[in-house]
Amino acid sequence: xxxxxxxxxxxxxxxxxxxxxxxxxxxxxxxxxxxxxxxxxxxxxxxxxxxxxxxxxxxxxxxxxxxxxxxxxxxxxxxxxxxxxxxxxxxxxxxxxxxxxxxxxxxxxxxxxxxxxxxxxxxxxxxxxxxxxxxxxxxxxxxxxxxxxxxxxxxxxxxxxxxxxxxxxxxxxxxxxxxxxxxxxxxxxxxxxxxxxxxxxxxxxxxxxxxxxxxxxxxxxxxxxxxxxxxxxxxxxxxxxxxxxxxxxxxxxxxxxxxxxxxxxxxxxxxxxxxxxxxxxxxxxxxxxxxxxxxxxxxxxxxxxxxxxxxxxxxxxxxxxxxxxxx
Ligand code: MLT
Numbered sequence: 001x002x003x004x005x006x007x008x009x010x011x012x013x014x015x016x017x018x019x020x021x022x023x024x025x026x027x028x029x030x031x032x033x034x035x036x037x038x039x040x041x042x043x044x045x046x047x048x049x050x051x052x053x054x055x056x057x058x059x060x061x062x063x064x065x066x067x068x069x070x071x072x073x074x075x076x077x078x079x080x081x082x083x084x085x086x087x088x089x090x091x092x093x094x095x096x097x098x099x100x101x102x103x104x105x106x107x108x109x110x111x112x113x114x115x116x117x118x119x120x121x122x123x124x125x126x127x128x129x130x131x132x133x134x135x136x137x138x139x140x141x142x143x144x145x146x147x148x149x150x151x152x153x154x155x156x157x158x159x160x161x162x163x164x165x166x167x168x169x170x171x172x173x174x175x176x177x178x179x180x181x182x183x184x185x186x187x188x189x190x191x192x193x194x195x196x197x198x199x200x201x202x203x204x205x206x207x208x209x210x211x212x213x214x215x216x217x218x219x220x221x222x223x224x225x226x227x228x229x230x231x232x233x234x235x236x237x238x239x240x241x242x243x244x245x246x247x248x249x250x251x252x253x254x255x256x257x258x259x260x261x262x263x264x265x266x267x268x269x270x271x272x273x274x275x276x277x278x279x280x281x282x283x284x285x286x287x288x289x290x291x292x293x294x295x296x297x298x299x300x301x302x303x304x305x306x307x308x309x310x311x312x313x314x315x316x317x318x319x320x321x322x323x324x325x326x327x
Contacts (some may be wrong), residue, residue, distance in 0.1 A: 002126075024263035027087055028061045035091045037076025038158055039069045041188030043207035047122055047252050048092045050284055054154055054275035059267070063090075069185035072161030074100050074107060078130065081109035085116075085257040087264025092121065094252045096161045098310035102108035102318040105326040112311055116256045117303035119272045123251035124290030125225035126167045127209040128219045131197045139221045139241035146201070147175045156190035160325050164190065165249045167203035169321065174246055195216055204248060205290035206232075224248040229289040247313040251293075253303050263295065269300050310317045 014292055024045045031056075045067065054065040068076035073096040083089035101111035109115070128142070136142040146153055164187050172178055173290035179201065187204045193236040194202045195217045202209075206223070209229055213220040220235045226247055238246035254272055256265060275281055276292040285291060296302070318324065 002161050007020065021263075024267070027261075027264055027267055028059050030061060031087065032061060032063045032087070033083075033089050033091065034060070035065050035076045035080055036065055036067050037069065037073035037093055037096075038067065038162070039184070039186030039188045040065075040067050040204055041208075042158065042186035042191070042268065043205035044092060044094060044252065045186070045188065046207050046288075047290070049120060050281050051254075051272065051275045054278050054281055057269075058271040058274045064116075068187075070159065072096055072100060072103075072159035072165060074104060076160065077111075079107045080255060080257055081114040083257050085259035085261075085270065086199040089257065089258050090118065091115075091255040093254055093255060095163055095166065095250045095310065097253075097255070097312075098307060099166060099314040099318065100161045101311045102315040103323065103325055105324050109251045111149065112308060114258045114260050115307075116260050116280070117300050117307050118254040118256050118264060119269045119300055120287055120293040120300055120303045121252040121254055121272070121276070121304065122290045122292055123249055124204045124206050124285075124288075125223045125229065125245040125249055126163060127206050127213065127220050127232070128167075128171070128201070128203050128222045128224070129194065129209055129220050130201050131194050131199065132216070133197065134200060135218055136219075136221070139236055143175060143241060143243075146171070146179070146180070147177050150177045151180045153179045153201055154182055155203075156182045156184060156187070156194060156199040157202075158187045158190060159183050159185065162187075163205060164203050165247075167248055168201075169323070170246065170248060171203065173321070174243055191218075208288070209297055210288045223289075231287065231289045235295075251306075253307065265300050269298070273298055286327065 027283045038044045056063045068079045080091040136145050155168050157168050193199050212218045222238050222241045223229050267280050
């Protein structure tokens with residue numbers, strides 16, 4: 001009997017290994033969809049398009065972008081968790097995925113339970129920017145005016161829980177004031193309205209803020225990293241502007257639905273690493289003040305560890321701030 005059971009177990013194992021290796025040999029054999037949970041033209045979209053282009057070449061299959069915007073990035077995440085876990089639907093997302101787990105009271109998915117980490121992509125700061133004719137000469141004057149003006153200030157963001165929203169939240173807490181907030185489906189459209197002078201303030205990722213600052217279409221007052229960015233040498237870090245505890249560095253990761261075959265995750269991770277080693281991608285990242293993760297932190301396991309840590313960190317932040325969305 002024991003021999004029979006052992007024989008059956010090895011047969012099951014052998015079948016699983018054969019199926020795994022057959023999958024690995026044929027994967028991918030059709031188009032892969034990469035969901036961007038914000039509007040086109042914003043920072044997540046820009047990062048996704050750069051990475052997807054290189055991954056398409058490596059994988060010899062198109063990696064196409066699908067913008068599924070709404071609810072601070074949770075609509076796109078929800079779409080991922082409803083997809084077949086077959087390696088053909090991916091999500092690029094940032095800190096908001098981890099923060100959303102505590103900010104939103106009733107998400108249609110279990111953030112850590114339903115989502116698999118594929119690999120870390122990039123990290124970089126936010127930049128506190130205003131419309132071009134905003135009447136403040138430097139960071140000190142801006143923060144004094146924001147504090148004094150309170151709800152007279154219109155502050156754009158990309159939906160509750162997005163990076164720009166979290167940055168606004170931190171700014172309001174730090175200045176002990178309240179802005180009038182305007183929610184968009186991404187900072188792409190929010191940036192358009194800032195450039196048109198329709199809103200006063202936007203704290204956006206350097207990825208899309210830097211080209212506008214350099215093009216002189218908006219004004220920059222502070223970066224949220226510990227140090228200045230070499231591409232914005234005249235813009236002070238928040239600690240130089242008088243806020244030593246204000247640091248907010250955001251990161252993107254690539255995700256798949258829970259249950260995606262391990263072989264697909266490994267293939268995708270390798271293709272992602274090729275993209276992150278690509279000189280063109282590295283140069284484009286550097287031009288806009290964002291960086292790739294060091295080589296030792298690029299495995300799915302390292303990404304998973306960071307993801308879990310951030311979910312826990314934001315659980316504490318959200319509990320302390322006493323904010324939540326939904327019933
Ligand atoms: C976007 O691509 O629009 C951003 O990542 C939104 C944000 O989180 O601020």
